[in-house]
Amino acid sequence: MYTTFMIIAFSSTHQAIHFERLLLHKHAIELIPTPREVSASCGLSLKFEIEDLTAILKELENEDKTGVQLYEVVIHDGGQKVVTMSWGA
Numbered sequence: 001m002y003t004t005f006m007i008i009a010f011s012s013t014h015q016a017i018h019f020e021r022l023l024l025h026k027h028a029i030e031l032i033p034t035p036r037e038v039s040a041s042c043g044l045s046l047k048f049e050i051e052d053l054t055a056i057l058k059e060l061e062n063e064d065k066t067g068v069q070l071y072e073v074v075i076h077d078g079g080q081k082v083v084t085m086s087w088g089a
Helices: 013-023 050-059
Strands: 002-009 029-033 044-048 069-076 079-085
Touching: 002 050, 013 029, 013 044, 013 050, 044 050
Parallel strands: none
Antiparallel strands: 002 044, 002 069, 029 044, 069 079
């Protein structure tokens, strides 16, 4: 049994809040602590379901993504794997 979800990690708290404001009223997102496996981060990430990926990528296509990274998180058998994704996914 495993669970997957997506996160967007940020290099600054300002970026995290900006992206949260853009997406909050249109998508089911949650501001969470960034997983330890993600090293370069301000400590905050936006979590959302993988089913919303296409819509969120479309919503953010014109945003500056400097210092912003997209990840897929897979939780399985008590372990966690974080996979770096491209913005063109």
